[in-house]
Structure formats: C-alpha cells, structure tokens
Amino acid sequence: MGKFVKAADIDEVKSGSMKLVETDGREIVLCNVDGTYYAVDNICPHLGAPLCEGDLDGTDLWCPFHGASFDVTSGEVLSPPAYENLTCFPVRTTDSTIEIEVE
Template identity: 45%
Template structure:
C-alpha cells in the first residue's frame, strides 16, 4: 500500500491554477479547482507536454503544447476519453497538499 507524500503547500497552488511537482521519481501536475486539489500525471499522452503548466478552466486543463484537454479529476481526455493520464488520490493535511504514491 502507498503512502501520502507532501507535494505542495496549499498556498503554493492558487485557485484556478496548477503547478508541477516532483515526488519520488514522478512528475505530477497539481491543480486547485475552487479550493479542491487534484493531481494527475504531468505528461500529456499526445506529445509529452507539461500539463501542470497548462491553463485550467472549469476543472479542465489544456496542454500548453498542442491544446489537448484533460479533466483534472478523472484524467480523461475531453475529446477522446480512452486517452487518459494517471490520477492520484489527494488529501489536504493542514496547509499541506499530499498525494498517495
């Protein structure tokens, strides 16, 4: 069974934005959608773009390289739901955002 590992402080991820976080050899995209935090794999399945650097709107992040869009809660590609990125369970512990690795 995995463990929850700190990836950011709650103040580090502004509402409506994302960040890139490195944890235990994984590169994650962590998002704050109206105070709810989500974590997905940072690498877009299309061409490897950094999802954590993309624009977030309504729970959907757009890859900054080619515009592919992913639901940050489910990891599903908006236009092709069979194309997914990994999703990680998140919990907030005080002022820390932790992800199950």
C-alpha cells in the same frame, strides 16, 4: 494504504492554478479547482508536453502544445489529439500541507 508525499504547503496553490510536483521520478501536476485539489500526470500522452504549462479552466486542463484537454477530476481525455487518459492520484490535506498518494 499508499504512500502520501508532501506536494505543497496549504494555500501555496491558489484557486485556478497549478503546481508541478516531482516525486519518485514521476512528474505530477497539482491543480486547485475552486478549493478542491486534484493531481494528475504532468506528461501529455500525445507527445509529452508538460501539462503544468498549459491552461486550467475549471476542471479542464489544456495541453500547451496541441490543445488536447483533460478532466482533472477523472483524468479522462476530453478532446484530441490525445487519446489516452491521465493517471489520477488521490490528494489529501492536513492543517499545513497538501499531500499526494503516489503508490
């Protein structure tokens, strides 16, 4: 079993919103899609934009720089100019926190 780290307090990340989580020198964006949480790399594989500053539309995360989009449920790239998928991280919730498995 991997190492889970606290990403947020429960209810801190509202439905349709995101939060940047920095842990172990890595930037991860935590997304709330209709009450289900997903976590993916925060850095766009195209030219390094911070995806937490983009737009979350359902399960689609849009890069703020050049408009690439990704599916936060799988990390799959959906539209160019990015061509590499994002790493996804397992998420779990406890009574009071949202946690991400980072290794």
